[in-house]
Amino acid sequence: MMQLQSLRAVRAAASSSSSSARERAVRAKAAEDAAPSSPAAANAVAAGAPAAAAAADDLLDELYVAAENAATAASTRGAGCSSAAPVVAASAAAGGAAEAAPASEDGSSEAKQQQQQQQQQQPSSPTASGGGGGSGRVPPTHVVAPDLPADLDVFNNAVLLVDKPREWTSFDACNAIKGAMKRLGVKKVGHAGTLDPAATGLLIICTGAGTKSIEGFMAAHKEYSGTLKLGEGTPSLDAETAVDQRLAWEHITDEQLAEAAKKLTGDIEQVPPMFSAVHHQGKRLHELARAGVTVDRPARPVTVTRFDVKRDPNDRQLVHFSVGCSKGTYIRTLGHDLATSLGTTGHLVALRRDAIGEARVDKAWDVQVLVDKLFAAIREQRGGTEADYQQNRGGNRRPRGNGKGRARGKGKQQQAAADTQPAAGQTTA
Template sequence: MTTTLLGGRRPLHNARVACSARPAFSRLRRCGVFASAAVSSSPAPVSEPSAPDVAATEADTRADRTADASSSAATASDAPRPGYHPKAPRVPPTLIKPGPGSRIDDMELLKNGVILVDKPLGWTSFDVCGKIRNMIRFLEVKKVGHAGTLDPNASGLLIVCTGKGTKFCDDFQAQDKEYSGTMRLGEFTPSYDAESEVSERSAWEHITDAELQAAAAKYVGDIMQVPPMFSAIKVGGMKMYQLAREGQALDLPPRPVTISSLRVWRDESSRQDVHFYVHCSKGTYIRSLAHDLGRALGTHAHLVALRREASGDYRVRDAWQMADLITEINSRRDAHRAAAEAATAEAAAAAAAVAAAAGAAAAVEEGAAVEAGAAVEGQQA
């Protein structure tokens, strides 16, 4: 068989063509060779292809090579890397909230749980987590965290995650929040709340309810908000409230937040205090909202009361009172310890009984051996 290159100029006898594993015609086209098999030993003439045929052949060749490269790349990307082990899927934590009789039926749930707590005034979020961590230490739970800080002067819903449930803290923290509270007009504090003393006062009596509603409407939607100096935001490795207490003042850049709804109203008994209910996005500072609303009204304002009503689908009405939670966990812990001690005592008694039975059996065997030995000696005598 004789193979002829394009143009029929240089015959190649018994030519071997290196191509990919494709049908014969496709392989030869990729290598730019047309093979013509003849019954006789003489080669059949091959005509010179036209320019369009050559261009089409080259285009097919490029397409085939591109397809081969894409297939190889896909195969390489799909192949697992050496030593690679896929991560196990996260197990959703169990929601632990007060039920009938406010009982936690299974303490094992605390190893991967979410506890809804109604944080009392005066407690920090860290205080709540530390108390729960100490109470469930007997379950060997090492990780306890929360999904969103509440200031000591604020109360309401605090989502506490335990054990493997702490992996979901960021998910819970990213949810929208709902707050109720009270701001006081005409007074300024450096912390924007009642944690610091009033340092400035201004007139507020001229503010009408219509002006209050109009000012509040300006803060509904996507807004830019400047965080308060007294906050946990870190600058240069230090928290802002630490710098503020040292007398350092920094200009913080505004951050985007979303106020989905804001309702404000006043009671006739105290026109200086403005009550509110707000639905907002993660990262919204209600203290800054009170401060900014006061400025929009041409006066000062600071936060005097705050309560977190909801976080995502979780609401404070479904949360544990801290005192009830402490009582419940302590009682269940004591019952757990008593059961463990009883099981230990039972196991020790069972082990002692087995040892006594083994000793009695050994004594019987020893007595039988002595009798057998005496019988043998008697026969020999």
């Protein structure tokens, strides 16, 4: 019923447009009587306008009957049929009738069409998020070395580029600046992608509303560089644990090395290492590994866009590499797979993250320099004594525990006990 009402309303509007055309024809005839000096022009208007109006009426009648029949048929077929088609058809007919009628002398119809075309050609403005997608979020401020912004309020929505030190966990780096953020009233601090304790390089730390950008950074393309030692394997595939396997490596040529690396580029599958944060039946794999437990892990698809290798000129057992890869790629596994494909074993003795998307480590802060500058700026702008700031940052000058991370809630006591024990394959200092 609503469909037919809409159709009748459209037809009424179209008929009104046709009636206006007839009225203009009558006025044109009157103009002919008043101005006999231009009989040719007046006759053309008087003869052409009624013909155009009549043709428009006929077309409207035909389209309206067809649209009404289609609407009736759709209603008999039941729900699920779109009611937009007959209304759109009738609207199009009305528009065609209006175009058939002569335009007014002031050219208002033509001007309106030009205005609509200009509006369609204007590009849409970018969203406030800066990344498109219509999120409407204000993009975070990127705080890069060596200078802090004058306005400390930017940390309510900021992204910090940090060069993570060796032996620090990614959470250690976050904890290092939490004291300063607390003084600024910023409650949320998080990192965008874990770096192994043995690795160094770019770690993106987001503060305040900037934490909403974490997922975007984690999905970005990554770049790494490092060194692989052939012939020596470790449980963790890096230098975090002691060597437990030795195999011959001297037979490997530079050509074989380059060819093997080439085969590991593109879309490949990786088995996550046991020493990783992947969950298995409610526990992280590295917890099982340190307990001496090994479990089957399903392979995961990753993409390696670049894997360049070069032998060390002074020690051929060492292979320097650079990698471009997708989210979720384990560089330790990539190095180990390279070694095993050549009939030996190997582990990483150095790993550094050089870039995440467009962010590069050469613009990153030294953690301690950043913390010192933050507290100095806060004290200058917000006041307080040196003792106040030392109390907030005293425990943030070095990583906590033994690099295993920090448990929460009920796990704190177990974590404290575990911190007094050496990890699997490690010896106490």
